[in-house]
Amino acid sequence: MERVKWSRENYHHNLNSPYSLRLASADAAGKIIVWDVVSGMAHCEIQEHTKPIQDMDWLWAQDASRDLLLAVHPPNYIVLWNGDTGTKLWKKSYAENILSFSFDPFEPSNLALLTSEGIVFITDFSHSKPPGSGGKKVYIASPHSSPAHSKPAPVQPTGAKKALNKVKVLITNEKPTAEAVTLNDCLQLSYLPSKRNHMLLLYSREILILDLELSQTVGVVAIERSGVPFIQVIPCAQRDALYCLHENGCVTLRVCRSTTSSPDETVTDPEQSVQELVYDLRSQCDAIRVTKTVRPYRVVICPVNENSTALVVSDGRVMLWELKAHASKSSSNLSSGFPPLYSSVNFCGTPLGQNQKCIPDLSLNTMIGKNVIFKHTKHSPLTGF
DSSP states (O other), rough: OOOEEEEEEESSSSSSSSSOOEEEEEEETTTEEOOOOOOTEEEEESOOSSOOEEEEEEOOSSSSSSOOEEETTTTTEEEETTTTTTTEEEEEEEOEEEEEEEEEETTTOOEEEEESSOEEEOOOOOOSSSOOOEEEEEEEEEEGGSSGGGOOOOOOOOOHHHHHHOOOEESSSSOOOTTTTTTOOEEEEEEEETTTTEEEEEEEEEEEETTTTTEEEEEEEEEEEEETEEEEEEOOSSSEEEEETTTTEEEEEEEEEEOOTTTTTOOOOOGGSSSSSEEEEEEEOOOOOOOOSEEEEEEEEEETOEEEEEEHHHHHHHHEEEEEEOOTTGGGGGGGOSSOOOOOSSTEEEOOOSSSSSOOOSSSGGGBBBBEEEEOTTSSSOOOO
């Protein structure tokens, strides 16, 4: 088994069109099976090639047809399938090998393809017909390798700006040189559901945040030399926060903090005036003992509250972690640089009475601003998964 994807569950259903929860799985032989989760039976089987599926996902913006599944078939095909009947709706090929894709959460017609050489942006995606053009292909290049940046170097910044400039990249229409940043080692590409026109690129030792309007990097999460590399990143929708899975099984939560230049600081380079995004480490869980047969596989978060995670380990365990918030004196200090406190002190506009208990945290959005830590739930870890 290579990949699994849950289908949509928030759709209209009635007696004539009953609700059914389905799961799509793809194995190493390239076969996609859509399962009826309740009965445990295979609903349909899909086979295009015998090579493993690179990526797949259900279309989330189609209320009329909720069974549409988009899959990347090696080396360079994207195919839209009907997950109910197993029928191929359309097929589209591209010039480069496709590694993965990501839908824009703010515009369902926008699709980004991560290829071996660059990123292909598609703006006319539709379930009724394949994209009409080959998309807009862009490259990720170092700004200092371009002739346009062959100018005297300004005063070297310090702190967060210095760390950002070390990995600053530009989105260009020209193929970069060998010295430029390459996408061959990119582990993941994903739009940010909390910020419009923002995208992240995951590497083993850093995360790049790209502003697609400015066509450059506006944030970076870099690991120290002695740190543990990344495996996976899940961006949150309620707040600009990142759940990061590391190779030792540790799950960390990083929350965005914007930084701007002070009024007294003179900015000589326009690139330095861009608002930078810094992601502070706010919480982390314990690591697991990694061996040849025991290693972390993937992590998922609760799609409703975004305050609990499930870590799948290669030995069959599922470890459940829940985010807990603890108020402290430092959390109320506005000069700490952390985002403001959004606490559930009232609900639906009704303030709490003097003898009423405080309403528990309902989601990740209510917990930002407090000291948050990971704790095991009572029923974890689960075995026999």
